[in-house]
Amino acid sequence: MRKILLGLLTLVALNTQAQKSELAEKYGNSITVEGLMDQLNILASDALEGRETGERGQRMAAALLMDHFQKLGLKAPVKQGDQMSYYQNVPLVSSKTKSSYLKIGKTKYENFNKNVFVGTGVTAGEMSGEVIFVGNGAPERYESVDVKGKFVLMIGDNNYRAxxxxxxxxxxxxxxxxxxVRTETDEILEELMTSYRRYLEAGRMTVDTGIEQNDFLGMYFLAPSLVKEILGKSYEKLSPIAFSEDNAGFEKIKKGSVSISIEKEVKKITSENVMGYLEGSDLKDELVVVTSHYDHLGRRGDKIFNGADDDGSGTAGVMEMAEVFAMAKADGNGPRRSMLFLAFTGEEKGLLGSEYYADNPVFPLENTVTNLNMDMIGRNDDENYNDKDYVCLVGSDKLSTELHEISEEANSTYTDLELNYVYNDENHPEQIYYRSDHWNFAKNGIPVIFYTTGSHDDYHQETDTVEKIEKEVYLKRTRLVFYTAWELVNRDKRPALNEQ
Structure with a gap:
């Protein structure tokens, strides 16, 4: 009798699992190429003017997202006064260098001439100061020197994050x-300045914290040939000292002096994160967040940077997933955990929208189970993966091996894409793990999966347009995110964190 009972219970369990799989597939199949492209054709149209943060086109895109979430019946989760809103206002400050120079002795080097300034600081006219050598800039280099109020000079490698x-x-x-000094030759610095000049001259945008600018002005990237003019020793002689294991030799390096001048143009901007909330059932206090960024580069003269792949593709994916999960709930098959569908502003300016959300979460971060982030999922990397049904995953195993296993199983069960982990290596030169909005969740200990496909020739060009979207594989990638989310919102336990 006991064996019969166990057999019946096993059969019931298997049937229940089969029904769940059929249910997931039913709604997964509701995500279609037509639905994705309907959203993308609007997001990446000339009418939205490239969706640059703080500009009219971005606000039009925000209104489109809000209208979509509202029509689906998603809740507005952001409290603004006595009203609830789909917008989380993001206060930003934009600063542009009007002029800058660095003077060594009587020789003045204007910005982009053997030096380039990166920072938000300003000076009231010309400021002179003592220069102290701090080797490779590591914390221990400061143990025996007082640099307060002074300039410091370091020699590092060509790694911006470092x-x-x-x-x-x-x-x-x-x-x-x-x-x-982060390059071995003046020529390499010149190449870097040429590559980033347009970006730097366009200005830098940051979250406006309301805190006054601190005393630190920023960074000057300097040509190696100028090191001797400041410190009396050449770059070639100082470089091995910079990377020595101790501070030996530092006392023999004389202090130098320079004068600098920085003039800025500063303005305050308000932009918007847009979000819609779908309340869960028995596990509604826990949250799965599905994200993309909806901003792009705007326009430069007559050129409109439509950003179809970057990141209209991910944003249309968020919109379609919101529609399908709302449909499932209306059918009585809603998620057990709650869901937040969230489109960020300011990603192209430095992950600003997600930074602001992480610092000012609408729902407690400790209740956030996972972030699934989509950024550039509509094209293939033609150089490496032409005509392949693949997607690159980043971060899935960094904080939770169980999340990685859930992702792999969702793919093998439903979508059968080639899962590529080339960018998951934290030492990969492109440092992708740190370069999209999932990072602001991951740095707070929240497991993430970032879905992307690598770069292509139209990345950050006006040629990133809708007609180049590879529709069928774009659909498969969006469905993979859906199936992963379906499992995450309906399973009994949240993915376990790895032991630290």
């Missing part, structure tokens, strides 16, 4: 500015 970290160390020790 140099940014060094600038924070310099600021924490009271330095006024960091002069960083």
């Amino acid at each position: 140099t940014r970290k060094a600038s924070k160390i310099a600021a924490a020790n009271g330095a006024k500015a960091l002069i960083a």
Whole structure:
């Protein structure tokens, strides 16, 4: 009798699982090429003017997203006064360098001439200061020197993230500015300045925290040939000292001096994260967040940067997934966990919308189970993966191996894409793990999966247009995110975090 009972229970369990799979497939199949392209054709149209953060086209896109979430019956989750809104207002400040120079002795080097300034600081006219050598800029280099109110000069490698970290160390020790030599030759610096000049001249946007600018001005990237003019020793002689294991030799390096001048144009901007909330059932206090960024590069003269793949593709995916999960709930098959469908502003300006959300979460971060983030899922990397049904996944195993397994199983069960993990390597030169909005969840200990496909020739060009979207594989990628989300919102337990 006991064996019969166990057999019946097993059969019931298997049937229930089969029904769940059929249910997931039913709604997954409701995501169609036609539905995705209907949304994308509007998002990436000339009418939205490239959706640049803080500009009219971005606000039009925000209104489109709000209208979509509202029509689906998703809740407006953001409290604004005594009203609830689909918008989370994101206060930003834009600063553009009007003029900058660095003077060594009587020789003045204007911005982009053997130096380039990166930062938000300003000076009231010309400012002179002592320059102290701090090797590779590591924390221990500051142990025996007082750099408060002074300029510091470091020699590093050509790694922007490492140099940014060094600038924070310099600021924490009271330095006024960091002069960083991050290239081995003047020619390499020239190439970098040429590549980034348009970006730097367009200005830098940051979240407006309401806190006054601190005393740290920013960074000057310096040509190696100028090091001797400041410190009396050449780059070639100082470089091995910079990377020595201790501070040996530092005392023999004389202090130098420079003068700098920085003039900025500053304005305040308000932009919007747009979100719709779908309440769950028995596990409604826990949350799965599905994200994309809906901003892009705007327009430059007559050229409109439509951003069909980057990231109209991910945003249309969020919109379609919201529609399908809302349909499932209307049918009585709603998720057990709650869901937040969230489109970020300001990603192209430095992950600003997601940074603001992580610092000002609408729902507690500790209740956020997972973030599934889509950015550029509509095209193939033609150089490496032409005509392949693939997707690159980043971060799935970083914080939760169980999340990685859920993702793999969803793919093998439903979509059968080639899952590529080339960008999952934290040492990959493109540093993708840190370069889209999922990072602001991951850095707070929330498991993430980032879905992307790598770059292509139209990345950040006006040629990133709708007709180049590869529709069938775009559909498969969106469905994979859906099936992964379906499992995450309906399983009994949230994915376990890896032991630290």
